[in-house]
Amino acid sequence: MKLLVALLAVATSVAAACDRGATADDRRAPHGRHDARDARDDDQQAAFDRERRPDLVVATIDLHPGDVVADVGAGTGLLTIHIARAVTPGGKVVATDVDSGVLDLLAARMHDAGLDGVVERRVVPSDDPSLEAGTYDVILLAQVDHFFEDRVAWLRTALPALKPGGKLVITNRMHHRAPAMDAAEQAGLHLVRESTDVPGSFVAVFQLAAPTPPAKDSP
Numbered sequence: 001m002k003l004l005v006a007l008l009a010v011a012t013s014v015a016a017a018c019d020r021g022a023t024a025d026d027r028r029a030p031h032g033r034h035d036a037r038d039a040r041d042d043d044q045q046a047a048f049d050r051e052r053r054p055d056l057v058v059a060t061i062d063l064h065p066g067d068v069v070a071d072v073g074a075g076t077g078l079l080t081i082h083i084a085r086a087v088t089p090g091g092k093v094v095a096t097d098v099d100s101g102v103l104d105l106l107a108a109r110m111h112d113a114g115l116d117g118v119v120e121r122r123v124v125p126s127d128d129p130s131l132e133a134g135t136y137d138v139i140l141l142a143q144v145d146h147f148f149e150d151r152v153a154w155l156r157t158a159l160p161a162l163k164p165g166g167k168l169v170i171t172n173r174m175h176h177r178a179p180a181m182d183a184a185e186q187a188g189l190h191l192v193r194e195s196t197d198v199p200g201s202f203v204a205v206f207q208l209a210a211p212t213p214p215a216k217d218s219p
């Protein structure tokens with residue numbers, strides 16, 4: 001009985017976390033049901049995979065074995081599992097979230113998939129990415145940037161965590177595209193690739209704009 005109450009409490013807080021700032025469209029996403037029983041359910045993963053097409057997301061990001069990825073706002077890990085497989089062997093995923101309850105479910109999912117050693121979970125404050133400097137090939141924001149109080153400030157704080165040449169990726173529903181693009185530009189990022197192959201969504205891959213080369217001395 002105590003276990004049932006605890007599981008219901010986690011499910012409620014997870015649902016609340018994914019609902020903050022979400023539109024009705026966001027709430028219809030299969031992963032929005034976050035529920036302790038569903039988290040391990042193959043049907044839920046299959047529904048997520050059909051709607052969100054993680055295969056296309058991974059291809060657009062161009063992930064490789066050995067890559068180090070920060071999966072920001074990872075939730076229960078329905079996408080994280082695909083990211084972890086794509087960077088294996090040799091890579092690592094740091095899965096962050098403001099909600100420790102969802103990360104417990106993520107950890108269970110990774111354990112079941114034999115990916116314990118690949119994915120580290122990290123509870124973070126909402127305004128602090130908490131990522132080590134110069135460490136990540138990719139910082140991935142999947143359906144999370146619309147929760148940030150100040151997108152530009154969050155991005156500016158996160159960017160030093162990229163390795164030189166690293167990528168910051170934003171994927172979200174199409175109605176969040178304009179503010180995401182705006183914030184990325186203001187934070188000094190430039191778009192290198194974008195896919196809209198997943199219906200209703202965009203995947204935008206950014207890099208830091210190269211510093212302007214010094215002007216040549218005139219003769």
Ligand SMILES: C[S@@+](CC[C@H](N)C(=O)[O-])C[C@H]1O[C@@H](n2cnc3c(N)ncnc32)[C@H](O)[C@@H]1O
Pocket residue numbers: 017018031072073074075076078079096097098099102124125126127142143144147148
């Ligand atoms: C809609 S879910 C997306 C989950 C997963 N990334 C996906 O694409 O399916 C948004 C998640 O972001 C988390 N979140 C919200 N604000 C956050 C922040 N400032 N930093 C990290 N995670 C955050 C929520 O707790 C929730 O688990």
